[in-house]
Amino acid sequence: xxxxxxxxxxxxxxxxxxxxxxxxxxxxxxxxxxxxxxxxxxxxxxxxxxxxxxxxxxxxxxxxxxxxxxxxxxxxxxxxxxxxxxxxxxxxxxxxxxxxxxxxxxxxxxxxxxxxxxxxxxxxxxxxxxxxxxxxxxxxxxxxxxxxxxxxxxxxxxxxxxxxxxxxxxxxxxxxxxxxxxxxxxxxxxxxxxxxx
Amino acid sequence: xxxxxxxxxxxxxxxxxxxxxxxxxxxxxxxxxxxxxxxxxxxxxxxxxxxxxxxxxxxxxxxxxxxxxxxxxxxxxxxxxxxxxxxxxxxxxxxxxxxxxxxxxxxxxxxxxxxxxxxxxxxxxxxxxxxxxxxxxxxxxxxxxxxxxxxxxxxxxxxxxxxxxxxxxxxxxxxxxxxxxxxxxxxxxxxxxxxxxxxxxxxxxxxxxxxxxxxxxxxxxxxxxxxxxxxxxxxxxxxxxxxxxxxxxxxxxxxxxxxxxxxxxxxxxxxxxxxxxxxxxxxxxxxxxxxxxxxxxxxxxxxxxxxxxxxxxxxxxxxxxxxxxxxxxxxxxxxxxxxxxxxxxxxxxxxxxxxxxxxxxxxxxxxxxxxxxxxxxxx
Numbered sequence: 063x064x065x066x067x068x069x070x071x072x073x074x075x076x077x078x079x080x081x082x083x084x085x086x087x088x089x090x091x092x093x094x095x096x097x098x099x100x101x102x103x104x105x106x107x108x109x110x111x112x113x114x115x116x117x118x119x120x121x122x123x124x125x126x127x128x129x130x131x132x133x134x135x136x137x138x139x140x141x142x143x144x145x146x147x148x149x150x151x152x153x154x155x156x157x158x159x160x161x162x163x164x165x166x167x168x169x170x171x172x173x174x175x176x177x178x179x180x181x182x183x184x185x186x187x188x189x190x191x192x193x194x195x196x197x198x199x200x201x202x203x204x205x206x207x208x209x210x211x212x213x214x215x216x217x218x219x220x221x222x223x224x225x226x227x228x229x230x231x232x233x234x235x236x237x238x239x240x241x242x243x244x245x246x247x248x249x250x251x252x253x254x255x256x257x258x259x
Numbered sequence: 260x261x262x263x264x265x266x267x268x269x270x271x272x273x274x275x276x277x278x279x280x281x282x283x284x285x286x287x288x289x290x291x292x293x294x295x296x297x298x299x300x301x302x303x304x305x306x307x308x309x310x311x312x313x314x315x316x317x318x319x320x321x322x323x324x325x326x327x328x329x330x331x332x333x334x335x336x337x338x339x340x341x342x343x344x345x346x347x348x349x350x351x352x353x354x355x356x357x358x359x360x361x362x363x364x365x366x367x368x369x370x371x372x373x374x375x376x377x378x379x380x381x382x383x384x385x386x387x388x389x390x391x392x393x394x395x396x397x398x399x400x401x402x403x404x405x406x407x408x409x410x411x412x413x414x415x416x417x418x419x420x421x422x423x424x425x426x427x428x429x430x431x432x433x434x435x436x437x438x439x440x441x442x443x444x445x446x447x448x449x450x451x452x453x454x455x456x457x458x459x460x461x462x463x464x465x466x467x468x469x470x471x472x473x474x475x476x477x478x479x480x481x482x483x484x485x486x487x488x489x490x491x492x493x494x495x496x497x498x499x500x501x502x503x504x505x506x507x508x509x510x511x512x513x514x515x516x517x518x519x520x521x522x523x524x525x526x527x528x529x530x531x532x533x534x535x536x537x538x539x540x541x542x543x544x545x546x547x548x549x550x551x552x553x554x555x556x557x558x559x560x561x562x563x564x565x566x567x568x569x570x571x572x573x574x575x576x577x578x579x580x581x582x583x584x585x586x587x588x589x590x591x592x593x594x595x596x597x598x599x600x601x602x603x604x605x606x607x608x609x610x611x612x613x614x615x616x617x618x619x620x621x622x623x624x625x626x627x628x629x630x631x632x633x634x635x636x637x638x
Contacts, residue, residue, distance in 0.1 A: 084598065106598065114621050117604055121572075121628045124636060128591060128603045138592045 070238030071251060075148060075174050076102045078231065078255050083145035086110065086169065088132055088162075089152030092119035133158050136165040147173045151251075154178060154209040163225055167258040172230065176253040179234065181214030181246040198237075199250040215246040222256055231255035261337040261344065263319040267292045269359060272392055276354075282379040285368055289393060290315045290352040290359035294335060295343030297397070304399045305346045305630075306390060306426075307331060308407030308414035311482070311543050312535060314358035317350035318343070333618050340627035345634055346403060354389050355381040355542045363538030364465065374538075376462025381542055383410070383550045387417045391425065403633055405569075406430035408615035409582065410543070413550045416590065419569045420552050428633060429569040430626070433579055433615040435586035436560050436593075437551035442581065445485055446544040452477035453537045462538050471537045476528035478540055483527050488578035488611030496520035560593040570600040572629050574615075574622065577605060581612040602629070 072095050079085060081103040087096050090109025093116075099105055108126040111117050120127035128138065133156060147170030149162070154177050156162050166173040178199035179185075185195035194204040202209065213221075215234060222229055234241045234249030241249040269290050276284045292315045297304060307317050309330070318335040321327035335341045335348050352360040355378060363378040370377075394402065405418040405426045412434025419429040438446070453459060456474030460467050487495075499519040500508055516522045556562035571594055575587035584605050594601040606622045608614040614622070 108595070108601075114604075114607075117602075118621075118624055118628055121602055121604075121625060122632060124632045126600055126602050128595070128601070129605045130603075138588060138595055140596055143596070 070235055071150070071176060071253070072098045073102075074233050074235065074240075074253050075099075075150060075176065078172075078174055078253075079103070079105065079146050079148075081105070084143070085146050085148065086139065086144040087148045087150065088136075088166065089149065089155065090116075090120065090125075090127065092116045093123045093125045093127065095148070095150060096120075096125050097123050132156055132162055135161055136169050139169040141168055142171050144170045145172065146170055149173065149175045151176055151178065154211045154213065157210055159211055159221070160225060163221070163227065167227055167256065170257070172255060172257045174253065174255050175218070176251060177213060177218065178209075179215050179246065179249050179252045180212040181216065182236070182250045183247050184250075186247075197250065215249060215252045218252065218254060222254065226259045227256045228259040229254055229256050263294050263336055263343060264296060265292060265294055265319045265322065267315070267322050270393065270396060272389070272396075274392075276385070276389065276392075278379055278385050279382040280380050284354075284361075284379060287354060287361035287389075288359070288365075289354065289361075289389060291393065292316055292318075292329075292350045294318050294348045294350075295337075295346055297347040297399075301397075301399050302401065302403060303346050304394075304397070304402050305341060305348045306394070306402050306405045306418075307335065307341075307348060307350050308386075308390070308405065308411035309350065309353065309356075310407070310409040310411045311540075311547070312531070313411075314356065315350040315352040315360075316358070317348065330616065333616075334623070334626065340623045341406070341630055342627075346630065349393075349397070351390060351393060353381075353386045353543075355539060355546075357536035357539040362536065363462070363542065364536055373463075373465040375465055376538070378538060378542065380545055380549075382546055383413050383417050384421060386414055386546070387421050390414070390418070391422055394425065400425065402426040404428035404430055404630070406432070407434070408432040409434055409612065410547055410550075413547075417550075417552065419567045419571070420563060423566050423568040426569045428572065428629075429567075430572045430574075430629070431587070431590060432574045433576055433582055433587075433612055434573075434590070435582040436553065436589050438548055439586075443548050445481060446548055448481050449478035450541055450544055452481070453540060456537075459537065462541075464537070470532070472532040475532040475535060475537050475540060476525075478537075479531035479535075480524045480528040483524060485581045486611060486613045488580065488609060490578060491610050491613075492520060494609075496523060560589060561596045564590075564593045564599065565597055567594070567597070567599050571602070572626075573601060573603045574625065575603075575605050576611070576614040576622075577607045578609055579612045579614060 085105045085107040087109045110128045112131045117129045147166045188195035233253040234245035235251045273286045313330040316329045317331045318329035352358045355362045363374045367374045405415045407415045412431035453474035456471035458469040459471040496519040501522045552563040553560040575584040591603045608619045
């Protein structure tokens with residue numbers, strides 16, 4: 063992902079977070095988003111990350127970080143204990159998709175889920191030509207990708223509905239710009255704001 | 260500046276100490292070691308709390324025996340994760356221990372003889388009270404951090420509960436909010452070994468000029484098993500036979516030392532029984548058993564930790580089966596529930612409970628980063 067693209071993602075998520083709220087960032091990576099968020103508005107936050115090096119980066123940034131595997135659920139966290147739970151470009155890396163979605167809406171009063179849109183035209187074209195897509199939003203080869211679930215904007219909408227999640231808002235981006243025309247075709251990064259219905 | 264600046268002192272406390280048990284201890288001494296330099300506003304002090312068998316001697320060569328290197332020398336010192344170029348680090352031998360601070364071996368001022376069995380039972384909370392008095396004497400109003408592993412981690416936690424305003428950071432490594440039945444059971448086996456040694460004499464063995472060495476040896480052997488992981492033991496010893504002179508690998512069909520692991524445990528037990536005091540062993544294992552800050556809050560650790568102000572760093576080790584990661588997660592869960600500041604790392608080290616004392620790059624990098632971050636925030 064390019065720097066600009068990443069920031070656009072961050073800015074869009076940060077827009078949905080209220081000042082002075084309790085924020086939980088699942089799969090927080092090296093803490094870049096939480097660090098960015100703190101420059102935007104006062105929040106109280108924790109990150110969750112499994113990777114040793116990324117946990118270390120978070121500690122170096124002075125962030126609260128909890129090392130754990132999201133596949134195991136969120137037993138450490140109480141119901142509705144966070145104003146916003148962020149699952150930023152992490153959903154596609156988790157095997158237990160339904161479990162984690164149920165868990166995020168249990169723990170968060172609101173949740174922001176973002177993921178790369180497999181339905182982007184360039185990905186469709188690549189598959190149409192017989193190859194797995196490699197792009198800015200899906201920058202890996204099929205054999206080394208950390209992504210274990212590939213999904214489209216429409217797929218997420220369907221799953222959200224079947225899990226009884228209420229979609230409060232959605233923002234589909236490409237190259238940092240919001241896409242309103244045929245977002246499942248022209249958008250490469252999808253952001254949804256959801257809560258339990 | 261890259262010297263350790265080690266200084267060892269015995270500090271006398273004349274004011275009687277009320278204990279959790281209701282008993283009162285008249286004057287007492289604490290032996291401390293310090294490293295690095297206390298800054299002008301006394302804001303860079305770090306208290307290191309020790310576990311069962313350690314002491315004030317945390318880092319560097321001992322002033323009276325250069326061969327005796329501090330128990331957390333890989334963690335504390337100039338350029339180490341807890342960098343004494345920046346922090347003033349204090350190691351204190353806990354009350355009731357046997358390395359110079361007042362304990363069962365010391366003379367009871369009322370009788371002139373060793374306390375022995377009459378030394379009062381001490382709790383983690385009592386230790387923290389003595390450490391707070393020590394901080395008062397040193398003019399330290401607030402520690403930059405209180406840190407410890409295992410039983411030392413319990414003290415750090417108790418600090419955050421008892422004196423929430425007096426520490427900025429609380430570093431709890433390989434610890435637990437309370438012992439499990441299994442933990443207590445192991446302690447009981449160890450105590451029983453000591454209590455049933457004919458040389459124990461009800462705790463007054465000093466007068467008889469003997470030491471319950473057999474009991475201490477057994478206590479240490481059983482304890483030691485719980486400090487290592489199964490994998491670690493398999494790797495270190497496997498089923499290797501003890502055959503020093505290239506003798507035949509045939510079984511000897513005897514009860515002498517056959518396997519390497521037996522030889523190792525006996526060696527550890529023997530070594531321990533020459534330097535550790537049996538009454539102290541009883542005392543400290545009991546302090547471990549009794550520790551349970553949730554007890555006075557109806558079993559709620561959340562409530563016990565409700566007044567905490569310190570930022571926590573909680574660290575566990577994947578193969579620690581004495582205080583496994585789940586026990587650390589209980590602490591983390593309560594801190595999260597209270598929305599306290601906390602970071603938690605689970606280090607995938609193979610060395611069981613002992614890992615907190617050993618070199619591990621991920622572990623040491625993490626502690627280093629955490630302490631470095633403290634300095635940035637201070638400035």
